[in-house]
Amino acid sequence: MREESALQSSIDDALAGTPPGRCVWIALSGGLDSSLLLTLAVDACRRHPRPLRALHVHHGLQAAGNDFARHCRRLASHLGVPLWVERVDVDRSAGQGVEGAAREARYAAFARRLAPGETLWLAQHADDQAETLLLAALRGSGVRGxxxxxxxxxxxxxxxxxxxxxxSRAALEAEAKRLGLAWVEDPSNADERLDRNFLRHRVLPLLETRWPAATPRLARSAALAGEADDLLDELAALDLARLGGDPALLPVVELQALSAPRQRLLIRYACQRLGLSTPPARRLESLLDQLEARVDGEVRVAWPGVEARVWRGHLYLLRPVEEGPSDDGRGGGWLEWPVAWDGQAPLATPWGVWNVTLRRDDGAAVSLRVAPRGGGERLRLAGRGRRDLKRLLQELEVPPWERGRLLVVHHGEEAVAVLAPSGRWRLAAEGWSAA
Incomplete structure (x- = not known):
């Protein structure tokens, strides 16, 4: 089979894997790879109809950026593909370097544009994969990296x-030349001060003088590591199910019964399930050491965007706990208390918007007030009468850091519900239902 036919076959297979009638987007930078991807996608969509669109992200990092956008407009117009150009601001102060910050801005632009159920195609190839593996190895990454x-x-x-x-990039370039495609070269790709460019221009060519198949073999190693990573995810999912199934709440004794590598794997997996950043190696080791020293101590280990806390025999993984409302009646420096609420609309709080509802069991319309705990509140519970809120929280084993973020809902002068940001701790009075 000719190489160009193999490339088109790969595109046809990828298109067959997209839901019928759902849009396929091409991330179009204007370089060789994405220009060829768009061209091949147009051909495939003529034979196997799917809605096709292109998206160009203008990072504003170099003067040549306007040339990239112009080329993308010309190519999309020539191929008859709708094109969107998204301008983004790259935060260079985020501490992740220009490349990392640009990548974050680019993916944020993708997320803003794509609708649920749609597919985005990126034009990375085997040479990119080989470079990615080498970069990960040089950082000391594990299987996932x-x-x-x-x-x-x-x-x-x-x-x-x-x-x-x-x-391979060579195959893409040969096909692009065969088709007579034009593309733009990013001047920054020649800057060998950037790690990826140094590998591309210096290291990989040197490796290939000794091992001519170095690039495809490195890409193959990455694919095998990907299979191993999938298996590790399956193992972590089994361990999580045995430990209760809640990634935010892991029983310490059962966690410690696992081998140290499985403990590390499960905590990383739980963070990923929760959409939290995984702990750096040293932070993770510190957390495990403290679990070993104090099964039920006041353990708190933090890393960017995450806190790990231990309370009453459970490891909690959560976003950092922020300060509660201040004594002057203002919460988070911006929210006046009490807040009027109808029990149905999303509830704005100093800790974000909570998607919670509260209704009377008889379906009557209500006018509610929401405020932080003031102390002394009592809640009337079915079959238990009026109960002191402080004792109820102790009975339910609500962690101390959650108690500072509880909000009490009043109907008239009566407290009818208690809400917390985690959603795990919600209490509704007799005749009321919270969800």
Whole structure:
């Protein structure tokens, strides 16, 4: 089979894997790879109809950016594909370097544009995968990092795929020349101060003088690491199910019964399930050491965007606990208390918007007031009468850090519900239902 036919076959296979009638987006930078991907996608969609669109992200980092956008407009117009150009601001102060910050801004632009059920195609190829594996190895990454870029993944309601990941850059360039394609070269790709460019221009060519198949073999190693990572996810899912199934709440004794590698694996997996950043190696070891020292102590280990806390024999994984409302009656520096609420609309709080509802069992319309705990509140519970809220929280084993963020809902002068941001701790009075 000719190489160009193999490339088109890869695109046809990827298109067959998309839901009928759902839009396929091409991330179009204007370079060789994405220009070829769009061209091949147009051909495939003529034979196997799907809605096709292109998206160009203008990072505003270099003067040549306007040339990229112009080329993308010309190519999309020539091919008859609708094109959207998204301008983004790259936060260079985020501490992740220009490349990392640009990537974050780019993916945020993708998320804003794509609708649930749609698919985004990226044009990375086998050479990119080899570079990614080498970068991960040089950072000392584990199996997940060595797996490089997945051929596809789901997230945020839409699907991301890389249909050219098995092809070499040389094959893409040969096909682009055969088709007479034009593309733009990014001047920054020649800057060998950037790690990826140094590998591309210096390291990989040197490796290939000794091992001519170095690039495809490295890409193959990444694919095998990806399979191993999938198996580790399956193992972690089994362990999580045995420990109760809640990634935010892990029983310490059962966790410690696992081997140390499985403990580390499960905590990383739980963070990923919760959408939290995984702990750096040293933070993770510190957390496990403290679990060993104090099974029920006041353990708190933090890393960016996450807190791990232990209370009453359970490890809690959560976003950092913020300060509660201040004594002057203002919460989070912006919210006046009490807040009027109808029990149905999303509830604005100093800790974000809570999607919770509260209704009377008889269906009557209500006018509610929401405020932080003031002390002394009592809640009338079915079959138990009026109970002191402080004792109820102790009975329910509500962690101390959650108690500072509880909100009490009043109907007239009566407290009818208690709400917390985690959603795990909700109490409704007799005749009321919270969800």
């Amino acid at each position: 060595l797996a490089g870029m997945p051929s596809s993944r789901d997230g945020r309601g839409w699907r991301l795929a890389r249909p050219l990941l098995g092809a």
